[in-house]
Amino acid sequence: MSVLQVELREGLLRDECTVTNIRKSLIPGIVIVSLDCQGSKVEFDVLKELLVVSEGGKTEYTLSREKPEYDEKKDFVAWGYVISKKNVEATPPKQKLIVSLWGYMVMIESSENINICFNLMDKVYFKLKHS
DSSP states (O other), X not given: OOOOOOEEETTEEEEEEEEEEEEEOXXXXXXXXXXXXXXXXXXXXXXXXXXXXXXXXXXXXXXXXXXXXXXXXXXXXXXXXXXXEEEEOOSSOEEEEEEEETTEEEEEEESSOGGGSOOTXXXXXXXXXXX
16 A cells, blocks of 8 residues: 555545454444554445455545545445544644534544535545555
8 A cells, every 4th residue: 555644635534554353243244343543443334245454454544525436346435424623632632524424424533624524414435455
């Protein structure tokens, strides 16, 4: 994977990550994935059968208003809506975006100004690159 700096602009957030944890959800067949990225931390739940990454592996996620290019046989892509934007009191201060992919949740937290990239209820695509 090439060296990628976090990409942050109107309608787009992209970052390179390490898969730090994959654990079972209380809901059968669902796993919760944690990513530690260059400019953010991501946690999301997904059907185990749709998982395209493995713990300890490298990956890249994209959150965008436009449908991203992807490998249909390898990458995970789903669309949903931005349902929450929050400022998190921490040192340093952080921002959190929450996206609902038709019930599956994606939470992105960063000390970068990620909340300016999207509006509430924006239709967005979440892509996770196969690792």
